Amino acid sequence: MNEQRMHPYITIIIGVIAVSMSAIFVKLAAADSGITAFYRMFFSVVIMTPIFLWKYINEVKKLTKRDWSFSIIAGIFLAFHFILWFESLKYTSVASSTVLVTLQPLFAFAGTYFFFKEKLSIKTILSAMLAITGSIVISWGDFQVNEEALYGDMLALIACALVTAYLLFGQDVRRRLSLVTYTYVVYLVSTIVLLIYVLGMSESFGPYSLQTWCWFVLLAIVPNLLGHTMFNYSIKFVSTNAISMAILFEPVGAAILAYFIFMEYLTFTQVIGAVVVLIGIALFIIDEKKFIRFFFRK
Template sequence: MVVFLLMLGVLGVSASGPIMAATAAPALAIAFWRNALGALIMGGPAVVSKRTEFAGLGRRDLYRLTVAAVALALHFACFVTALKLTSVAAATALVCLQVAWIALFDALRGNRPSAAVVLGLGIAFLGVVIITGFDLSLSPQALLGDVLALAGGALAGIYQMAGAAARRTLSTGTYTTLCYGGCAAILLGMCLVFQQPLSGFPPAAWAGILAVTLVAQIMGHSVFNHLLAVMSPLVVSMVILLEIPGAAVLAAVFLNEQLPAGTYVGLGLILVGLAVVVRGQGRRRSRKATLDAAGGPPPVLGGN
């Protein structure tokens, strides 16, 4: 059963990029509807069962939720726009660098990274250089997409760190309802400012929006968060990295996306580098087993 759920989760997050790239709707509108619908789906059961928790939100909870919601909104704005400018494979790989961004943010906060993490960051960065170099030779538009995907990965790292802090006091249902809802409100404002329509799309576009909500937002993310109860975060984080080749394969099959051979080398280096970073962070966490044994909640997982 666990293996089936792992496969289901990987398929869910891997399909995110190809579905959104193929959806004929503005990037901000796709991001808004994905989060608004996700908040409604997650919020129904949470509002009924977690009334006391909603009523007892403190100032620190609201601050963490605000940071997470803003970071998530900007992440989706960058990532979905990147999918319209560069290849699905490149955008997914670059945004998945959120693992490396978190390690970098930890280092900036004074937490000295291990040699394995530094090595992994170097390998992943080399992959970024290779991908962006080939995309620059294709078009400046593709390079802009790469930059937006990199920014989306950094914002996803901030979202994960703020979300992990918020989850120390909030249940999954309460956190996701408020975070997705706040994210949707911010994206709604962005749609109004940039005059992006929220309706009037063809039926196929609405089908794409519904699909990415159910497949990526609910099936992918929810499955992985469930698996954290029965598997170590390190194993789950490693499995999530399969989103990179998964998205590339799905884009090649369903979108006929063809990439220069060098781009695949870059994708492979990013995948290897992130795997080294995750394992390096896992060893560091194992040294802090006494803190983990205190009963803190599992981290908020990424994925797109």
């Protein structure tokens, strides 16, 4: 099915802006990591359900065993990505956590090479290595701050690996399913997994303040339904590699918001590391020439 109505790189840009607000909403919500992740996915499913039942439910019958398997696996990876990332924000800064959790090319390049046989140029590999070096600089600075910050960095890196796996499985399934059906199934699976996790950890479902409930809903609407859904749309038309590199812009927006909202000042190593990461992204974009082809195509 051909559903391309927006250029995938426009949707990626929208997605990056939307997910940049995720860490801010998480820190503002006064709740445990698991329960914050659960309500983020739960409200997303609630909002999507009327649209799914009205127009897309019949497509579920077309799902193959492979589609079901990959969608379920993607949902599980997404659930634990949120748990670990949200937990990392308790120990390290918004800037460090978002830089490390979006360091997906390290895992995406390996995944697309082994599973989709995508060829990687020398310049692409070098740009990824440069971005990785920037993340190491950030982590080293946090190590000098305290062990808690380093622990938060490690959680963010694991969360990064999980979200990359989620995108890789989605890259396969989205070639056959519509955006709404795939997203709904994955979000529903993720919600169920998070419910089981929250019950197992005995985390409280409430009561919470009105402000916290607002942050839960905003997490569902902005970074999830607008952000991640835009990535799920784009994954049908572009490689996981392109999305993973673009998401590395997220820490810039998150760090700016964190400065004004939480007064989180950037350390020297965070600034140097972030600059190195952005240079790596720039080299990747220049190598791929995708933005040039978009703006100057006939």
